[in-house]
Amino acid sequence: MTKTIVSASLAVLCAGPLSAASLELNDIFGSFGAVAQSYSGNSESEGRVIIAGDATGNISVNDREIGANADGFDDLIITGDATNANITVGQSGNVTIGGDLSNTNLQLNGGVQTVTLGGTRSGGNFNQNEDILIQNATNTNIPEVDFSFLQSEAARLGGLGGLFSVDTNASGQLVFGGASVLDLDFSVLGSGTGVFDLSGIDTLIINVAGNGGNIGLNFVDYLGAGVLDAAQSVVWNFFEATGTINLNTALFGHVLAPSATVNVNSSNEGSVIASTLFSNNGELHPLAFDGTIPPAGGDDLTPVPLPAGGLLLLTAIAGFFGLRRRGTAPA
Known part of the structure; x- marks a missing residue:
């Protein structure tokens, strides 16, 4: 020796x-x-x-x-x-x-x-x-x-603004996607089955409001895409949480909870940032990050899609101004 x-x-x-x-x-x-x-x-x-x-x-x-x-x-x-x-x-x-x-x-x-x-x-x-x-x-x-910086980043991302709901597909699964930023209440993560649909999205930031609670949502593959592959572009931002977050099921994606206590009670897939972290009943599994955190002052992610009515309105406005220009052009 x-x-x-x-x-x-x-x-x-x-x-x-x-x-x-x-x-x-x-x-x-x-x-x-x-x-x-x-x-x-x-x-x-x-x-x-x-x-x-x-x-x-x-x-x-x-x-x-x-x-x-x-x-x-x-x-x-x-x-x-x-x-x-x-x-x-x-x-x-x-x-x-x-x-x-x-x-x-x-x-x-x-x-x-x-x-x-x-x-x-x-x-x-x-x-x-x-x-x-x-x-x-x-x-x-x-x-x-610098945890003060990490906390300010959580607050900044929490203020990006996004869709305030998730859709439910024909199988009763919650579909996380449709925009680059989702704003959700903590209660959404309590139970059920979730899937990711990142069509046209490079980075999905999910801002979760609330002080803490239990996470029991189970994620599965969707539309031929593996949940692990999708999770590489997902960030869960618990920007308000100062209490305890219990990960009772795997939360696929990277977790930002710099002011909270996180209990890992089921093996988690992705990095975890927390004030206090206990991993008594679940392992932490590293996962590549294929997304990008938008820099301060340049918070531009994939635009939130306009509903069909909004697109029709913009088309009508563009057509109206086109007609006016043609009507006032010199002969």
Whole structure:
């Protein structure tokens, strides 16, 4: 068994890239399994995890390495201290902790893995084979995660304005689509069956109003399109939620709930951004993000289709002005 411990100045040479980068929604979705201020649970995340604060409890990460925006960052990043935690990291993933590692059990199940600490380690067990422990690193490769910014982004997207209802098809399924932005009440997600119809839509932003609640909607394939494929372009924006969101069924798509507590009670397909995240009974599965978050000041998505009456009205107006121009043209 080989144990390598590096401290102080040598840590600078071993810690890899040292520059911090500010993460936006387009960076997080599809590249990280979870970004939260507090995170724990008995189930694993199969995407990289950032805990923007201190960590405790059970934390398990088994990264599938989906999403190029996460390249250069470790599988588990804790910006503060890890205390009284049980941390498991597989798939040869590395760990960065900005502060101290105290009374924490660390299980590394890959090949040669590196744990970089901004502080020191004390107490707990470290299952270390040929792994490298760097302590007192003067610089750590921790991206900037600004939850105030994420909350403002949720509010901005929540104000885009969209359709205020979803259609029901002949099978009684709720059809999510028809416009690039949907504005819905939380109660719509309580039960039933949902499908995505993203015809002509590059990115579907679903703004969900309400403080929180239970999600029990089941999504299925529709019109020959797989629900996983469609979900890669879907963002669920819980812009009002400051309470608890219980994901009792898989919510296909990327979840933006930066002020809420999210309980993952069924394996979820997509990135999750939350203030507090518990994954006790469901895994977090990474999912590519094929959509685009509109920039501030340029909130232009696919236009909401006009009803037939609106199109006829515009046609009539255009024809009226065409007649007037022809009537006043010189002979």
